[in-house]
Amino acid sequence: MFGHLAAPRRVVVTGMGIACPLGLGVENVWKRMLAGESGLAAIQSFDVSNLPAKIAGQVPLGTKAEGKLDINEWIPVKDQKKMDRFIQLALVAAQEAVEDSGWMPGEDQEEARCRTGVMIGSGIGGLPTIYEASLLIAQGKQRRISPFFIPSALINLASGHVSIKYGFKGPNHAVVTACATGVHALGDAARLIALGDADVMVAGGAEAAVAEIGMAGFCASRALSTAFNDAPTKGSRPWDKDRDGFVMGEGAGVVVLEELEHAKARGAKIYAEVIGYGMSGDAYHITAPTEDGDGAFRAMRAALRSAGLAPSDIQYVNAHGTSTPMGDDLELQAVERLWGDEASRLAMSSTKSAIGHLLGAAGAVEGIFSILAIRDSVAPPTLNLESPSRESPIDRVALEAQPRKIDIALSNSFGFGGTNASIIFKKAA
Amino acid sequence: MSDTAEKVKKIVVEHLGVEESKVTTEASFIDDLGADSLDTVELVMAFEEAFGVEIPDDAAEKITTVKDAIDYIEKQKSA
Numbered sequence: 001m002f003g004h005l006a007a008p009r010r011v012v013v014t015g016m017g018i019a020c021p022l023g024l025g026v027e028n029v030w031k032r033m034l035a036g037e038s039g040l041a042a043i044q045s046f047d048v049s050n051l052p053a054k055i056a057g058q059v060p061l062g063t064k065a066e067g068k069l070d071i072n073e074w075i076p077v078k079d080q081k082k083m084d085r086f087i088q089l090a091l092v093a094a095q096e097a098v099e100d101s102g103w104m105p106g107e108d109q110e111e112a113r114c115r116t117g118v119m120i121g122s123g124i125g126g127l128p129t130i131y132e133a134s135l136l137i138a139q140g141k142q143r144r145i146s147p148f149f150i151p152s153a154l155i156n157l158a159s160g161h162v163s164i165k166y167g168f169k170g171p172n173h174a175v176v177t178a179c180a181t182g183v184h185a186l187g188d189a190a191r192l193i194a195l196g197d198a199d200v201m202v203a204g205g206a207e208a209a210v211a212e213i214g215m216a217g218f219c220a221s222r223a224l225s226t227a228f229n230d231a232p233t234k235g236s237r238p239w240d241k242d243r244d245g246f247v248m249g250e251g252a253g254v255v256v257l258e259e260l261e262h263a264k265a266r267g268a269k270i271y272a273e274v275i276g277y278g279m280s281g282d283a284y285h286i287t288a289p290t291e292d293g294d295g296a297f298r299a300m301r302a303a304l305r306s307a308g309l310a311p312s313d314i315q316y317v318n319a320h321g322t323s324t325p326m327g328d329d330l331e332l333q334a335v336e337r338l339w340g341d342e343a344s345r346l347a348m349s350s351t352k353s354a355i356g357h358l359l360g361a362a363g364a365v366e367g368i369f370s371i372l373a374i375r376d377s378v379a380p381p382t383l384n385l386e387s388p389s390r391e392s393p394i395d396r397v398a399l400e401a402q403p404r405k406i407d408i409a410l411s412n413s414f415g416f417g418g419t420n421a422s423i424i425f426k427k428a429a
Numbered sequence: 430m431s432d433t434a435e436k437v438k439k440i441v442v443e444h445l446g447v448e449e450s451k452v453t454t455e456a457s458f459i460d461d462l463g464a465d466s467l468d469t470v471e472l473v474m475a476f477e478e479a480f481g482v483e484i485p486d487d488a489a490e491k492i493t494t495v496k497d498a499i500d501y502i503e504k505q506k507s508a
Contacts, residue, residue: 076446077446078444078446082467144474144478146471146474147474148467148471
């Protein structure tokens, strides 16, 4: 099947884009994150009086110049109704990433366009759009369903819209693995390049489930924090003894992945290399991880193997760390088990403490944070980690960012259904 | 211009995001105003809603210009 390849090709990151509760723009968001700011707040955009969880991380409204989102600045009004918000956020992040990479082959560069693909996933896609259509049906107004309903809700339409906007005619794909989507998208897209299917991939995740239907659904599965409705910025507190569930966030993270020689040949700025990717399944429960955290352990071990690394080669882990009572400890336990005696030299933080859990976008946004941690030699903080529920030799970067030498970083994402993924980035040589 | 014509043109401007001056009576939704087939389906739905008329699919398929829409709606209203 892969007989045309002498060896897998090397893959680097040459562009990045973020829309998240800390705002728009990679540099803006990163600066705020390192300063210990939080993007979590009380939900104002819809009525939460019947919901036990009343806080979330929403992309702040405002102008592009302020690092905030006014969707009219990005997408023509007539096109907005053709796409659910998750697609809109994907387009915003993709625009930043593509422009950052400088890779925009024109109509006269057909071959280059055909060698550029898109793989942007989502955990649940156009849930609010499906809700709106359901209301019409309940009222007997089947004929009032918009012709844009289906393409607005479909998960792969994020990739579709990005490809249409830029004329990228290579592989067009989408990942759907709940909260592991972002890492799977980055890892799988990197493999498409490594195996020769494309030279450039625009990859990432997008999610916009901070709506009544999404909140009610996750409340029903008892996954959300409900104890900090009066102190929203305190709600996401990974590993802290008072944590009581995750805080939902919305947003998108998109990167431009590129074959190393292709990037070098055009003089592209190279942020980092993707050197490892590992996956596993729990085969255990629809929402709960196995009680020994073995799925997380095996995903990280597989990523290290694919990179040819030992745990001691990693200086920073961006944890899945959602702030749920059980999940945080199991991930910590898995990392301690894998790192063994080396655990005390490791820094691991959860950036979900500042932006909440972006579900299908989480892995992509956190991959970008991992790359920035390498670039700037700094571990972003775990906010609200005031009293750890248990001690660990691992430095969890409580409350404040820490300058640290970081050449290689690993990022974890785990999803409902028992799906786990880890990705490893290395400083560009 | 009749009330119907004015209202039709206003709906076209809003839904297709085009400048008012381009929405002439003769303008074709697809050829002149940049609509695709899904846009025209949505436009017809907007006409139905705004004028309180039902436009069956076979009739909707024949509404390709601003004039077609105005004529059809005026005929329905006078019927």
